[in-house]
Amino acid sequence: MKTNKKFNVKILFATLMAVMVSAASLHAQATKSFFDGKIITFLVGSSAGGGTDITARLIARHIERLLPGKPRIDIVNKPGAGGLIVANELYNLKKPDGLSISTLNTGALFSSATANEAIKFELQKFLWVGQAFDDAQVLYLKTSTPYTSFDLIRKANREGKQPKMGAQALDHTSNVVVKIAEQIFGLDFTVIPGYPGTPQILLDIERGALDGRAQSIGSLMTTRREWIKNGYIKMLATSKKKRDPRIPDIVAMEEIAPAGSKSLLNALYAGQNMARSVVLPPGVPADRLKIWRDAFAAMTKDEAFNKEAEKLGLEVELIRGEEMNRDIESTMRDKRLMDLYRMIAAAK
Secondary structure (H helix, E strand, O other), X not given: OOOOHHHHHHHHHHHHHHHHHHHHHHHHHHHOOOOOOOEEEEEEOOOOOOHHHHHHHHHHHHHHHHOOOOOEEEEEEOOOHHHHHHHHHHHOOOOOOOOEEEEEOHHHHHHHHOOOOOOOOOHHXXXXXXXXXXXXXXXXXEOOOOOOOHHHHHHHHHOOOOOEEEOOOOOOHHHHHHHHHHHHHOOOOEEEOOOOOHHHHHHHHHHOOOOEEEEEHHHHHHHHHHHHHOOOEEEEEEOOOOXXXXXXXXXXXXXXXXXXXXXXXXXXXXXXXXXXXEEEOOOOOHHHHHHHXXXXXXXXXXXXXXXXXXXXXXXXXXEEHHHHHHHHHXXXXXXXXXXXXXXXXXXX
């Protein structure tokens, strides 16, 4: 029986074409992003218009362009309990597929240290996407008050008076920075917690119900930059390790802190790196976690993102998610730091 070589060549060609088409289809499926056409929910644990909300919206606008498939990101504000409401919700998602993220604030660390019954998560099990900003705080009082220097506050304290300071919660940086300043500089403040977010605190400062607060420098610049320009407030010190180039005339606490304050300052530095960091819930697949972390890191190098951040008065400084997780695990194991957090968060 003779072999039809021409027929065999046609069969071989057809087979090769089928294999190539199948391979191309498989490649297309492999390279098609999970995020194509998806909607991502970005939970924000503060009121609309506050510093946390503004930075979250900035991140959402720009990381949308950098995630494969260009999904849409919707902001959902759920203020209250210093951000613990969104932390609880995110952590306990039934389907951790990478389509829900949230901000996470320092309060989550202090609440973990104090075993706050309101928390429904294990902090170190969150998957950090990253931190995009150097979120140091500035302690300030209204210029019209008699509390415009540490010496004047001490004088008022001797007369039985204390500046009234607004805070979201006792374990939020708006309280923690004030309490650390009390201990370092021998001061006495009255902290009024329970505000849902920055806008409400700022409104009460304007009304005269509060004398001041501790607020992140970037948040102050995005919400009330005019207060700095027109002298409406007197900034006393920042929680940075060195002076902030945005407000170079304002001392860092470390510059003027007396000997023996190092442990308190270290507790503050370790905690504030968490402020407005972005997290995923435990259980998100490793490949999607990597996509998020890489896109987040790329965002902090993106020219358009940096220009808008600078315009808002924000200082961009990346801490990758992998590093954040290592730092949190280390902090949670440090008994001395955790004892300090318990002491600070319990102080009223």
